[in-house]
Amino acid sequence: MQTPEDPALRGRARRAIPLIAAALAVALVAGLIYLRPGPRLASTATPRPSPTQSVLAGNYSVDYKFISPSVGWALIYDPSAQSARYWVFATTDGAVHWTQQVSGSAPYLNPGGLVILDRNHGFFYLGHDAAFQTSDGGHRWTRISLPPQTYGNVWFVDAQHWWYQGLTPKADPSQGVDTVFLATADGGVTWTPLPPPPAPELLVFRNRSEAWSALEMVGNESLQPTVYSTHDGAQSWQAHVLPVGAVDAAANQFSESGVELLPGGGVLALKGFTAYASFDGGDTWRVLAPAPVGNTYTDMAFAAEDDWWAMHEGVLFKSRDRGQSWREVALQFDSWEYRVQVLDSRHAWARLRQSGSRQTLSGLAFTVDGGLNWTNANVPRPG
Structure with missing residues (x-):
């Protein structure tokens, strides 16, 4: 196991549930499934029992990133301890074995995430006291020096191009916070100030040039949301107004907004339970079919431009027409x-x-086999 190391400064610094008898579990869960409210889609699915599995119990948060059926990483953190702890593990044999690569603790961990670019390059960020990068697959993780704001969020697009939003509370808390938005093209050696994006908390980058920002409402009276895009690395932003009248105020008043990137250059825009898609850079948009029962469009995964998956509650649905219809699989x-x-x-x-x-x-x-059968894998175990 390796502990984090600080590199030379390069510049200034984001419950156990008792198991019940198998027969009772099958009968109970099956009954709940068929009593689940809401319309059902045409189904060709066959129920498939899940085998006994390896589980991690406790107040842990786990983030997995796999780049192949055999190679992946896991970031685990436990915010419940007085000094919150984190661990990074790696596997090269499809989660048969996990190797701990780094661990540590910090007074405060900000729920960040694990970013894996390829087999060699990756990052994880849990705040200023836990921000690291690797260029050798995690054999060595080195600390990243970020700008000095009290709180922040960072977007790692490639090994050199990162964006950072820093927040520092004002002396008078009632006055809010001071915000900066910065970019680096040399891995954090130098940072360039940029105009703040429309909604940085839901900002997503496709590459060093293209990014999309969250939905906002246009005017106090309008139900017409807007998406923003940049094609010059967040130096300027273009507004994309979504179709008029598509959003239902009652259904969406307390629901989330966001943006998801699609394979092939498409983008998915969300306002509550309404989803829009564009496949021409935001010039035109279409409203998608409602998400399958038990899912929202924030739960989706995308194998290809016309191969969408939704499986939040254990029922796998797929769309082969880019969200126009869904089939239970x-x-x-x-x-x-x-x-x-x-x-x-x-x-x-x-x-x-x-x-x-x-x-x-x-x-x-x-x-x-495309989700027809699932095999439980070993989970990494922090020590």
């Missing part, structure tokens, strides 16, 4: 929530989560 006899990362049309990994009255369980599963 497979059903798991379990009570896990699935968060799917699709590699291609046949291979995918799923982060599993199950919450109870006392603690949370998390697991891991993979498929090699």
